[in-house]
Amino acid sequence: KALVVSPAGSAQVLSALDQATQRxxxxxxxDTDAPFDKKVTYIGTDNRKGGQLAAKGLAEAIGGKGEVALIHGVSGNESQDARAQGFLDAVASDYPGIKVVAKQPGNSERALGLTVMENLLTAHPDIKGVFATNDQMALGAMEALEARSLRGKVEIIGFDATKEAVQATVDGRLAGSVAQSPRMMGQRGVEAALAALKGQPVEKRIDTGTELVTAANAAKYLK
Structure with a gap:
């Protein structure tokens, strides 16, 4: 037997993972990593790199200068935290004309993303761009902008490249979204489990890749 798991919150599953390895x-x-040294491997997105890619996309969308904000998921979720940190690090090191004026939790929820965006628009009326660390928050933020007739005035980059977010990108409602490879994660997870059961070596980290989806390349993600 082998255990292939995508922990929703890594801290909550550590004891179960430890029990499994003891047996x-x-x-x-x-998909989501955890601070568990006994794991065979982590297979999934390099979320920090994905956050850096989001920073690049947002910088291009707003012309390399202006005020931006970060709407992030629940703190303590490794994937969400890494996306946020990758974005912040890239902005600080690569885009001197961009200033992050706010970092607000949206808890990966669409409704909260909308509320946070409304508050950001009130507190920072000159904001030019937003990175939301998942598409649900990005879509909520998009709806807040459209309710104020600000479509095209504030650019939004999401993360996950869900069908709805990709369509919104095609329609010009979002600037883009960072795509992952969930199918590859599942496939490589099964392959790693079989290899481990046979005593074969497995890489400690396997990056399944990211790509920035924009209007220019979105069509392939709608197939």
Whole structure:
């Protein structure tokens, strides 16, 4: 037996993962990493790199200068935290004309993303761009902009490249979204589990890649 798991909140599953390894069950983490040294491997997105890609996309969308904000998921979720930190690091190091004026939690929820965006527009009326660390928050932020007739005035980059977010990108309602490869995560997870059961070596981290989806390349994500 082997355990392939995508932990929603890594801290909550550590004891279960430890119990599995004590029983000789190999543990493979996919999509969301956890601070668990006994895992065979982590397979998924390099979320920090994905956040850096979002910074690049947002910088291009707003012309490399202006005030921007970050709407992030629940703190403590490794994937969400890494996306946010990658974005902040890239802005600080690569885009001197961009200033992050706010960092607000949206808890990966669409309704909260809308509320946070409304508050950001009130507190920072000159804001030019937003990075939301998942598409649900990005879509909520988009709806807040459109309710104030600000479509095209504030650019938004999301993360996950869901069908709805990609269509919104095609329609010019979002600037883009960072795509992951969930199918590859699942496939490589099963392959790693089989290899571990056979005693074969497995890389400690397997990056399944990211791509910035914009109007220029969105069509392939709608197939």
């Amino acid at each position: 000789g069950v190999p543990v493979i983490l996919v």
